Amino acid sequence: MSVIISWITSIATALAAALPILGVLAPSPFEAKEPDKIRLNASIVSDTHLDTQFKPIGWFLGIGLQDMAHAKTPVDTVIITGDLTNYGDEGSIDHFFDIMEKNWEGNAVIAMGNHDIGHVEDKTAEEARQYFVKKYNEYTGLEIEQPYYSTMVNGYRFIVLTDQSDDSWDHPDLYQDQFDFLVAELEKSKAEDMPVFVVCHWPLAHTHGEEVAWDDGDIDEPYSTMIQEIIEQYENVFFLSGHIHIGLNGNFTRETFGVSSYDERNGVHYLNLPSYGLFSRYGTLLGGRGYQMEVYDDYVMFRARNYATHNWFNLYETRVELV
Numbered sequence: 001m002s003v004i005i006s007w008i009t010s011i012a013t014a015l016a017a018a019l020p021i022l023g024v025l026a027p028s029p030f031e032a033k034e035p036d037k038i039r040l041n042a043s044i045v046s047d048t049h050l051d052t053q054f055k056p057i058g059w060f061l062g063i064g065l066q067d068m069a070h071a072k073t074p075v076d077t078v079i080i081t082g083d084l085t086n087y088g089d090e091g092s093i094d095h096f097f098d099i100m101e102k103n104w105e106g107n108a109v110i111a112m113g114n115h116d117i118g119h120v121e122d123k124t125a126e127e128a129r130q131y132f133v134k135k136y137n138e139y140t141g142l143e144i145e146q147p148y149y150s151t152m153v154n155g156y157r158f159i160v161l162t163d164q165s166d167d168s169w170d171h172p173d174l175y176q177d178q179f180d181f182l183v184a185e186l187e188k189s190k191a192e193d194m195p196v197f198v199v200c201h202w203p204l205a206h207t208h209g210e211e212v213a214w215d216d217g218d219i220d221e222p223y224s225t226m227i228q229e230i231i232e233q234y235e236n237v238f239f240l241s242g243h244i245h246i247g248l249n250g251n252f253t254r255e256t257f258g259v260s261s262y263d264e265r266n267g268v269h270y271l272n273l274p275s276y277g278l279f280s281r282y283g284t285l286l287g288g289r290g291y292q293m294e295v296y297d298d299y300v301m302f303r304a305r306n307y308a309t310h311n312w313f314n315l316y317e318t319r320v321e322l323v
Contacts, residue, residue, distance in 0.1 A: 029072035030310070032294050033301055040154045043068040043307065045290035046081040046201070046242025046273035049115065050099070052091040057277050058099045064276065064288060064307030065103035077153045078104055079293075081242040081273055082113025082162075082201025088120035088128050097135045110136060112147050112162045113201035113243060118169045125166050148178050150185045156295065157192065159185045161200040161227075171220040172202060179226060186234050195236040195295065195322060203241040204228055208272040209259035213282055214244040232266045236322050238300065242273040247280030248289055248304045248316045257282060261291075262302060262318045269320050271302055284313070298322055 032038045048061050068075045085092035093116070100108065112132055120128040129147045137143055142151065147162045159182060163172030182198075189196035203210050203217070205224040210217045218224055231237045246259055254260040259282045263270040274280040274289045288308030294301040304316035 029070050030067070030292070030305070030312070031071070032073035032292075033303070034294075034296065035073045037296055038073060038294055039297065040077075040156050040293075040295035041071070041073055041075050042077045042079055042153070042293040042295070043071075043075050043290065043305075044079040044081065044240060044271070044273055044293055045276040045307065047083040047113070047245060047275035047277060048080060048096070049083055049086050049275070049277035050092050050096045051086040052089070052095050053086075055095075058095055060277065060288065060308060061096075062099050062103045064290075065100070067307040067310055069104055069106075075106065077107040077109055077158075079109045079158070079197075079199060079240065080111065081199055081240055082111045083115040083242065083275075084110065084113065086115055086119070088116040089122045090131060093128075093131060093135055097139050100139060107151075107153050108140060109151060109153070109158045109160065109199055111160045111199045111201050114163065114168070114170050114172070117163050117172075118165075125163070125168070129162075148181060150181075150188075155192070156194055157185060157189045157196045159196065159198045161198065170217075172223065174219075174223045174226075179230065182227070182230055186231065186237070190234055195238060195300065196234065197238045197240060198231060199240045200227075201241060202243045203270065203272050204239065207239075207263045207265060207270045208241075208244065208246060208249075208261065209254075209257060209282075210244050212257050213246045213259050217244040228265070228268070231268050235267065237267075238269045238271065238320075240271050240273070242275070244272065245275040245278065245280045246272060247274045247283035247285055248313055249283035250316045253283050259283070261304075261316060264320075267323075269300075276307075283316075289313075 084096045117125050150159050164175050165173035202219040205218040249261045288306045292303040300320045302318040304313035
């Protein structure tokens with residue numbers, strides 16, 4: 001996406017975010033469906049695309065984080081599934097974490113995307129990964145050693161996957177050490193007998209209608225099939241991704257185009273997030289949108305929300321029964 005197009009879409013989403021400030025939509029603290037029974041309350045967004053050349057995108061993200069921070073049912077963690085920045089440069093990564101620090105004091109699960117690794121302007125891919133690790137550790141107080149890592153929130157395991165290549169652009173490479181890590185973490189989750197959440201910027205092949213929305217927009221082979229074969233061996237696995245900018249999509253786009261935000265394949269549950277910072281295609285178009293994930297003893301609820309304008313999209317609500 002060119003810088004000009006990126007700026008235009010960012011201006012549009014920033015104008016949308018200005019609505020509550022202008023008094024068109026007054027913010028109101030949001031509440032879980034069953035606040036007395038909820039075990040984990042998570043806000044999930046993707047593709048924030050911060051850029052030091054256009055600071056309003058950071059302000060736009062800040063508005064959404066404030067919505068999460070003031071929820072009536074406290075949010076336990078914010079999940080961002082990659083493309084934190086446009087070009088992965090040091091200034092933009094700094095800007096991203098500055099916005100996080102100013103607007104969100106809680107737990108955060110953050111993955112790197114292709115724009116944070118393969119599109120980097122001022123570093124090698126490995127230098128970009130290590131700079132992210134440094135900033136993430138400073139922000140969270142954790143001590144991860146790689147940009148693929150695992151963390152616990154309220155007893156639930158989050159497994160973050162990412163690209164390990166030195167020369168990728170849009171498609172990631174995942175090496176054996178990361179696959180060994182994934183299996184080990186899933187085995188821990190199996191022993192814990194809890195749902196497990198895999199966070200990765202790229203969707204897997206043949207999920208969400210990625211062939212239609214963005215042909216060749218998945219993780220690519222052989223890695224996609226390798227991940228699928230691993231996670232399908234476990235129960236109650238949720239795979240959270242972004243990258244293909246498909247907006248919020250439900251039954252209509254599923255039946256008409258084959259594009260959907262939520263998919264289920266061989267017992268694994270897949271959720272693809274719209275672009276928060278830029279326009280999306282198919283379904284809803286404007287930014288600021290994501291999903292509130294409410295985890296209960298027997299089910300998980302995905303509730304679509306615009307965090308910038310503080311409103312729900314009940315049409316795209318999905319309930320997933322746990323086994």
